[in-house]
Amino acid sequence: MANIIQPTDAELKILTLLWRHGAMSVRQINEKLNNEKEVGYTTTLKIMQIMLEKGLLTRDTELKSHIYSANIQETNVKNKMIKNLVNQVFGGSRSNLVMQVLGNSNASLEEINEIKEYIKFLESKNKTEE
Amino acid sequence: MANIIQPTDAELKILTLLWRHGAMSVRQINEKLNNEKEVGYTTTLKIMQIMLEKGLLTRDTELKSHIYSANIQETNVKNKMIKNLVNQVFGGSRSNLVMQVLGNSNASLEEINEIKEYIKFLESKNKTEE
DNA sequence: GGTGCAGTACGAAAGTTTTCGTAATTAAGA
DNA sequence: TCTTAATTACGAAAACTTTCGTACTGCACC
The missing domain is CATH 1.10.10.10 (Winged helix-like DNA-binding domain superfamily/Winged helix DNA-binding domain)
Structure with missing residues (x-):
């Protein structure tokens, strides 16, 4: 690639x-x-x-x-940018980044719910794959 | 500030x-x-x-x-960088960023669990504040 | 065919960040 | 005190990105 x-x-x-x-x-x-x-x-x-x-x-x-x-995929660029940020200031740990985002000041209830839903979805997807 | x-x-x-x-x-x-x-x-x-x-x-x-x-706080700089990234490519939506991080390829079970724990912690903290 | 308009091509200036050479400064040891 | 080595100060070059002026091109309309 x-x-x-x-x-x-x-x-x-x-x-x-x-x-x-x-x-x-x-x-x-x-x-x-x-x-x-x-x-x-x-x-x-x-x-x-x-x-x-x-x-x-x-x-x-x-x-x-x-x-x-x-001529370049949106997802790829975004992932690359996330990767850079994570490597630059989160010691390579993506969950550190996520926790910083969530913990910061005013993560609304709505946002948190959205993320919970998404995690559920990921987990169900994983189950199906097993 | x-x-x-x-x-x-x-x-x-x-x-x-x-x-x-x-x-x-x-x-x-x-x-x-x-x-x-x-x-x-x-x-x-x-x-x-x-x-x-x-x-x-x-x-x-x-x-x-x-x-x-x-002479500048780590947390402040990190939040600023997150804010910039979110505004630049996630249309200002922090949850979009988080979902992109989680959804990407190989978010490990461990990472997801870590985040779930953290969300629980946030929610319990909110409850206490009410 | 000439004129004008919208577009492209391109070089170079301006702005920003990084890199480094060189001179000045300081402290320690002979 | 003189010499040497390590450090700081500083200007300017190099590298990269953004901006724009100007020339060139092609097409439509008269």
């Missing part, structure tokens, strides 16, 4: 938009980015061209305005 | 060593860093001087070789 590259901040924002909304032109991405923070069109274009080089994106050049797609 | 600065990668490594092992000289930090990856002594020194300026560290200059301490 190819090693997952850790995207930069700007790259991550673009990937997130593509994961969420599907393939888009530079113009469309740039407009969405501008909802949060003003950024020039050619800036966005340049970043996306770099991402293309790195293999983070692919594009369809049929039309005049090229259509870009993410 | 003062706004927590997000430390850079190099800064985070140094903070982690100070949190884990307590106050140290630049020489000592540099040696520990070199266990992982070769880095020049003056590089480490420079980073630590910058961290001092930013207020991330304090130092005792009594002795010739200055002794540095972390």
Whole structure:
């Protein structure tokens, strides 16, 4: 399996938009980015061209305005980022991370219930597999 | 409360060593860093001087070789990093992060049990507070 | 065919972080 | 006191990311 590259901040924002909304032109991405923070069109274009080089994106050049797609799996990137965080500051222990999240200040009852449900689901899934 | 600065990668490594092992000289930090990856002594020194300026560290200059301490709480930094990750790629939902961690490949039974225990503890703590 | 508009390509500047060379400083021992 | 070794101070280069200006391209419309 190819090693997952850790995207930069700007790259991550673009990937997130593509994961969420599907393939888009530079113009469309740039407009969405501008909802949060003003950024020039050619800036966005340049970043996306770099991402293309790195293999983070692919594009369809049929039309005049090229259509870009993410070429890296959302789950993989997220897992990679979690792994980095866990290794950097949680001594490699994922449960330490989870406990820090839950223990922190205002983990709502709702969130905790959601997680309990999910654990139940995982456990039932494991049972089935045995 | 003062706004927590997000430390850079190099800064985070140094903070982690100070949190884990307590106050140290630049020489000592540099040696520990070199266990992982070769880095020049003056590089480490420079980073630590910058961290001092930013207020991330304090130092005792009594002795010739200055002794540095972390001046920022481990928990605060970790929470800040979690918050950033959650905002960047989990749409602000902490439970999404937790579920991604748990659901990922090989969350061991042991880890899950650890987390279940912790949730029980949180719930009992809440009950007591009511 | 010429003009204008929207897009792409690309180099280079600006900003940030990391790295390191070199000079200044201090302390200890000959 | 002089020399040496370890340390600190500091500027600047190197590396990486983001930003943008400008030139080039292709197409539609007149």
